Amino acid sequence: MQAKDFDSFFERLKEHTDISTQAQLARELGVGRAAVSLVKKKGAVPPRWILELSVRYNLDSTWLESGLGSPRPEVNAVEFADEFSRIPKVAARLSAGGGSFETGGEIEGFYAFRKDWIGGKGNPSDMVLMEVYGNSMEPELKEGDIVLLDQSRKDILAGGIYAVGVEDTVMVKRVEKRPGQVVLHSDNKDYAPIYLGGDELENVRVLGQVVWVSREYH
Incomplete structure (x- = not known):
């Protein structure tokens, strides 16, 4: 039990x-x-x-x-591999504010997800977990939330929430693609949209789409 x-x-x-x-x-x-x-x-x-x-x-x-x-993990290795996928949580934090320069990809640890569940989201080998820092995506995402990113989903779909790199800054935003322009929207109306165009687009990279969120309640 x-x-x-x-x-x-x-x-x-x-x-x-x-x-x-x-x-x-x-x-x-x-x-x-x-x-x-x-x-x-x-x-x-x-x-x-x-x-x-x-x-x-x-x-x-x-x-x-x-x-x-x-x-101990080694004792459960065979059974674990049959039922669960280990998804890495990386040290980089997604900024839901003005931007985060903590872009390190060092693995802090792993979360276990049932294969039958996460397989419905995509390929586990494309998944990574990151922490949200800042309040620009409230109420959808709050500071301290841990989000699951599918790094294979880089095509921008209307209304989707994505991790976006702009030069050395990593942010989590709703992304809108326009002719010759990308717009990063915040759910928190205190934050104005970010318009990127021209040469700025060369430094924009979509890192993946948010497909799940875990939240602690204090």
């Missing part, structure tokens, strides 16, 4: 790490005690916590979240 509640998660964590108190957990995650108390009250452990702790302590993320399988 799956056990995704906080208490079961915390017992598994204590058994296989040096974390023994909620105060230690808060320090490891860089959050306040109140955040841990709120998660315990709500029951559901944020995906980002699972990711960070599984990478830091070499634990299987599925086991840490639900208790299914074995604590």
Whole structure:
């Protein structure tokens, strides 16, 4: 039986790490005690916590979240490969504001998605996860959201949300293609559209389309 509640998660964590108190957990995650108390009250452990702790302590993320399988990734490798696809989360952050210069592609860790689900979105080998930074796409995307990008989807479709690189800046916007011009729209009306044309188009690259979003509630 799956056990995704906080208490079961915390017992598994204590058994296989040096974390023994909620105060230690808060320090490891860089959050306040109140955040841990709120998660315990709500029951559901944020995906980002699972990711960070599984990478830091070499634990299987599925086991840490639900208790299914074995604590160590290598023990679950065969079963995992049959049922799940591992999608990398990269260090680069998508700016939903004025622009982000954090364009590094270093892998921070992996999220597991069921193959039957993610296969309906596209080819898992084309997928990558990135974090949203800024508020220009609110309410659709909020700061701290983790979005799943399909990097094979680079043809601009009306109304689609895309990760777009402009020189060294990486942004997440609704993209409109016009003759000789690309327009980057924000959902937050406090932000004006960005019009790119002429020589500027040579520095514009569509990195992929957003096909899914994960959100933490505080």
